[in-house]
Amino acid sequence: MKSTNDNVSIHKVMKNLDLIRVTDAKVKYFEALWEIPEGVTYNSYVLHTSEGAVLFDTVNSDFSRDYLEALRSVTDVRDFRYVIVHHMEPDHSGSLKDLARVEGFRAEVLGHPLTSRLIKSLLNIEVKFRQTRDGEELKLGATTLKFIHVPWLHWPETMFTYVEDFRTLMTCDAFGAYSMPPYMISGAEYLSAEYVRFMRKYFANIIGRYRENVIKALDKLESLGLSVDLMAPSHGAVLSGVDVVNRVLKLYRSWAEGIAEGGKVVVLYTSMYGYVERMVEELLERVADRGVRVELFKFTSVHRDNVADFLGSLLDAGVFVIATSTYDGGLFPITKYLLSLVVSKLNVEKPTYLITAYGWNDAALRELKNLFSSSKLVLKGELTVNSTPTKADLTRLDEMTREILTQSGVSP
């Protein structure tokens, strides 16, 4: 590994393939939305062929200067024959603007037909552009590149490239993850639970909305019968080895199909003055030591959990519990915001239980039920308390607990 500075490093992925990796530890809100204290990487790859060098994607323009310096250390950037743009979101295309301004830059830029228009609107540059056809092959001496269009992973113009002679699939956002892991994970045994969590979080935050397209893309890869030994995403680690590639493909299918992890319950709650929190504590006492794994996300006057983590966690939960209250004659605003993300990003069929608290108007429950009509969440049970629970409320909570355990696949 060579480092050009603290943020950029160069890794020899294989003899003819270099990874230029930027680690972004400063970003707090990816896409100005998702909290990622774990940071993120932007991966750009350089393939050396007998007929010239090929660049696959660039990085966020905040890092252009150091990125270009790193690129220059692996090849003369004026000699790039092609730049392949898999996806135009600026975390991958941003530095193309500075690269294209390098004197003598003469590479042809290849991408999906929609990419040309985005180069103009996002980067405002003129380049020699050629659109790719889905399935088109490009031969460079002994090297063959095959372009595979995979719309909506993550934008409509997204594509993968399969480098046939290295059995390598360049996947941009897909199969990537947040965090700043080792540059390569070789073998499924090194795919840690923590890294899978960052991969799942990235999936939920970025690609989750397009789950049907993920399934189409996975089916397409299967039908093409590609042998993939190495996956090279544009965030996170390079995945090396058939076993780790297959494991990640399986995870993606499971997340895309909304398959739940048995025994996992996600509880989301907001509490202004402790009335909702009291009900959540009552519920937690009842499910404790009963074989379910509860992941709790709370929004109170002294604590706010990570919204991006919440979405990642909910993706494969078996049961979802929402506990919240009325506010200003409607649903508590944070709950409204979080549910809008659940619906727009995940929209999975999920058995859901509601617990609401109110003073004089149970508007929260009414509004929650209205929101359900536009989502795939499946309302399985509800309990509303007029601030302090009565004996009857706690009896109903006992019943709800039994239902939650059953729904989670655990004997009540």
Ligand code: FEO
């Ligand atoms: Fe990592 Fe959709 O960009």
